[in-house]
Amino acid sequence: MSLDTVVEDIRDEARARAEEIRTEGQERADEIVAEAEADAEQIVEEREREVERQIAQEREQALSAAKLEAKQERLEARRDALQTVREQVETELAELSGGKREELTRTLLDASAAEFDDSADVVVHGRDADEAMLVSILTDYEGFTLGADTVDCLGGVVVESETSRVQVDNTFDSLLDTVWENNLKEVSGILFDQ
Incomplete structure (x- = not known):
């Protein structure tokens, strides 16, 4: 090779x-x-x-x-x-005015009066615009007088007695608060179809 x-x-x-x-x-x-x-x-x-x-x-x-x-x-x-x-x-x-306002105020005053003894001196307070009506209504209640202090409210009464130290708030405002709170769900259901 x-x-x-x-x-x-x-x-x-x-x-x-x-x-x-x-x-x-x-x-x-x-x-x-x-x-x-x-x-x-x-x-x-x-x-x-x-x-x-x-x-x-x-x-x-x-x-x-x-x-x-x-x-x-x-x-x-x-x-x-x-x-x-x-x-x-x-x-x-x-x-609210006239007879309807007076009727509601009397009903609230009657409910308040039930909380006091017959012998108690009771002072009633209301809104300033209701003074004349309250003076007229109180003529039917023995021992009840109109207080000098007014209440800032929609109407109704605040009733108190010095002797028994009881105060009852029967204003339209307090009743509306209670009714509103107790019926809010129902009101809401009606308004919003629930």
């Missing part, structure tokens, strides 16, 4: 080995690229799922906040409506 043949065989072998190494390198590079692409695809999918979860969570939070705000606005509107009704009732009570 000649030296040229040996050199040529070594070159052929080297070329074959180089081709083999290049093929292996290319295959490994292709594997790395495929793995990288698969990893990238998986990362993208995970990010998309994470973004979708975050969007859903933010949507749910926004929806909950909107529902809460709407509920608060409804409650505020109901409170305002109830306050308006209460104010209308107060206005009607304050503007």
